[in-house]
Amino acid sequence: MEQNNSLPPFQGLASPQGAMTPGMPIFSPMMPYGSGLTPQPVTNTNSLSLLEEQQRQQQQQQQASAQQGGVPGGLGQTPQLYHSQTVTTTTLPGNTPLYTATPLTPMTPITPATPASESSGIVPQLQNIVSTVNLGCKLDLKTIALRARNAEYNPKRFAAVIMRIREPRTTALIFSSGKMVCTGAKSEEQSRLAARKYARVVQKLGFPAKFLDFKIQNMVGSCDVKFPIRLEGLVLTHQQFSSYEPELFPGLIYRMIKPRIVLLIFVSGKVVLTGAKVRGEIYEAFENIYPILKGFRKTT
Amino acid sequence: MLVEDYRAGDMICPECGLVVGDRVIDVGSEWRTFTNEKATKDPSRVGDAQNPLLNGGDLTTMISKGTGAASFDEFGNSKYQNRRTMSSSDRAMLNAFKEITTMADRINLPRNIIDRTNNLFKQVYEQKSLKGRANDAIASACLYIACRQEGVPRTFKEICAVSRISKKEIGRCFKLILKALETSVDLITTGDFMSRFCSNLGLPKQVQMAATYIARKAVELDLVPGRSPISVAAAAIYMASQASAEKKTQKEIGDIAGVADVTIRQSYRLIYPRAADLFPPDFKFDTPVDKLPQL
Numbered sequence: 001m002e003q004n005n006s007l008p009p010f011q012g013l014a015s016p017q018g019a020m021t022p023g024m025p026i027f028s029p030m031m032p033y034g035s036g037l038t039p040q041p042v043t044n045t046n047s048l049s050l051l052e053e054q055q056r057q058q059q060q061q062q063q064a065s066a067q068q069g070g071v072p073g074g075l076g077q078t079p080q081l082y083h084s085q086t087v088t089t090t091t092l093p094g095n096t097p098l099y100t101a102t103p104l105t106p107m108t109p110i111t112p113a114t115p116a117s118e119s120s121g122i123v124p125q126l127q128n129i130v131s132t133v134n135l136g137c138k139l140d141l142k143t144i145a146l147r148a149r150n151a152e153y154n155p156k157r158f159a160a161v162i163m164r165i166r167e168p169r170t171t172a173l174i175f176s177s178g179k180m181v182c183t184g185a186k187s188e189e190q191s192r193l194a195a196r197k198y199a200r201v202v203q204k205l206g207f208p209a210k211f212l213d214f215k216i217q218n219m220v221g222s223c224d225v226k227f228p229i230r231l232e233g234l235v236l237t238h239q240q241f242s243s244y245e246p247e248l249f250p251g252l253i254y255r256m257i258k259p260r261i262v263l264l265i266f267v268s269g270k271v272v273l274t275g276a277k278v279r280g281e282i283y284e285a286f287e288n289i290y291p292i293l294k295g296f297r298k299t300t
Numbered sequence: 301m302l303v304e305d306y307r308a309g310d311m312i313c314p315e316c317g318l319v320v321g322d323r324v325i326d327v328g329s330e331w332r333t334f335t336n337e338k339a340t341k342d343p344s345r346v347g348d349a350q351n352p353l354l355n356g357g358d359l360t361t362m363i364s365k366g367t368g369a370a371s372f373d374e375f376g377n378s379k380y381q382n383r384r385t386m387s388s389s390d391r392a393m394l395n396a397f398k399e400i401t402t403m404a405d406r407i408n409l410p411r412n413i414i415d416r417t418n419n420l421f422k423q424v425y426e427q428k429s430l431k432g433r434a435n436d437a438i439a440s441a442c443l444y445i446a447c448r449q450e451g452v453p454r455t456f457k458e459i460c461a462v463s464r465i466s467k468k469e470i471g472r473c474f475k476l477i478l479k480a481l482e483t484s485v486d487l488i489t490t491g492d493f494m495s496r497f498c499s500n501l502g503l504p505k506q507v508q509m510a511a512t513y514i515a516r517k518a519v520e521l522d523l524v525p526g527r528s529p530i531s532v533a534a535a536a537i538y539m540a541s542q543a544s545a546e547k548k549t550q551k552e553i554g555d556i557a558g559v560a561d562v563t564i565r566q567s568y569r570l571i572y573p574r575a576a577d578l579f580p581p582d583f584k585f586d587t588p589v590d591k592l593p594q595l
Contacts (some may be wrong), residue, residue: 246528267526
């Protein structure tokens with residue numbers, strides 16, 4: 001087993017770098033992950049130690065901030081960019097010729113063409129993360145609902161236990177197959193932490209819960225471009241991507257193809273982006289749409 | 301130089317008497333027809349006009365229900381009963397066409413819109429991408445699209461009024477059909493609905509023209525950003541009618557337009573401050589601008 005610190009390895013400790021032996025409890029909070037220079041990828045741990053989870057998050061935060069030069073960041077509440085994933089905030093190299101604003105030009109490119117200009121100073125804020133995890137064992141929802149706090153279960157209405165925790169403020173749907181959906185977190189790390197907390201609750205109730213296949217399914221972000229937008233113009237030029245029906249919904253629904261994100265664009269200038277699996281897609285989509293929206297700014 | 305003997309149906313050569321054709325079917329008309337007043341029934345046609353575009357042009361015939369006493373047996377049931385399994389392949393489509401015609405009839409839509417709707421339905425039906433959806437929902441959405449494409453849009457609520465499908469479902473099918481047929485429709489404007497709403501309310505032409513002008517001006521001056529064009533149109537009609545002799549209440553206009561009266565109130569509050577600029581210059585005021593109701 002690899003050692004990158006001076007402490008003698010515990011019996012049954014798994015290596016942080018790779019070969020995780022499933023089923024073995026990982027205990028030590030003192031074992032740092034990695035050398036401390038590169039941000040570690042999220043390891044696929046099966047244990048449910050919340051303490052270690054928080055430690056790991058703090059480690060990543062410190063590494064990220066060390067790289068940035070000491071910019072403070074809370075646990076997962078980074079308003080700045082999340083650097084452990086590759087994210088481009090500058091305009092993408094346009095792979096299409098100049099963007100023409102005439103409504104009759106057939107727009108064949110998939111990516112909306114971005115003219116060479118500086119990036120917007122606006123960063124979309126994440127509002128909601130939906131993630132799923134498999135607890136790996138069948139659950140008895142009735143006992144969970146009766147013994148756990150803040151759990152509701154109405155089998156006639158819906159076949160899952162709805163559980164809520166206060167920190168991070170999230171809601172989980174726990175199904176009898178052992179699968180769980182966690183919604184309401186504002187960042188990826190918070191979602192993971194919350195999912196672990198729910199799994200811990202289930203574990204404490206006596207079920208052999210594991211933490212398998214944690215995956216973020218959807219991320220929702222929102223931001224404000226700070227100027228009103230002419231939606232009628234936008235729907236005329238981007239007909240194949242946009243749908244604007246004031247009778248059905250007051251916002252324009254823009255389905256961007258690359259990255260595959262749906263944006264709700266409103267007259268006030270507020271934009272909601274959804275459908276992302278990673279944070280970078282939200283940022284990329286916003287950087288793609290911002291120059292287009294600037295072109296449809298209301299002049300009055 | 302052949303001569304046709306119409307009695308036997310033969311084509312005979314008069315010189316040598318050779319019979320060339322035998323039992324040639326006479327395609328002349330069965331009876332004499334005169335162009336008389338009753339031009340609706342054309343006696344030279346023996347059936348309905350075929351619509352080959354839509355039905356696939358099958359030439360099947362069927363025995364109709366009998367008239368007269370002989371065709372009913374003792375209990376009153378008709379003797380010849382086989383009218384089923386006529387065209388099983390497109391029975392659903394024919395049913396939908398009937399439904400479309402019924403819906404369009406309720407709001408007095410002209411034949412061209414009905415034909416366009418039928419065409420759209422046929423395209424969607426053949427594509428099979430929306431096969432799981434209720435045919436009535438697809439038909440209602442096709443009707444909505446056809447009205448839009450013909451330049452006389454009907455609101456979703458008006459289509460809802462003649463269909464059993466909810467507005468939500470019609471809206472969903474509408475978006476799916478546009479995706480499936482890869483078409484798009486023009487954006488609705490306030491002017492599209494003015495003539496219909498005003499005539500339903502019984503407002504004179506002057507008021508209608510004034511309301512159209514007010515709505516257009518309000519959108520140009522961007523007084524009502526983000527409001528549905530229907531709500532803006534309703535508020536404009538309210539303002540125009542209140543300034544004329546034919547005053548209508550918000551409730552009446554809301555009833556006709558399908559908007560809530562609070563919605564009219566909201567939009568009216570947005571256009572009220574600039575009321576003086578919104579009226580057309582040649583408008584005869586029954587109630588001057590400063591006496592307009594302020595809600």
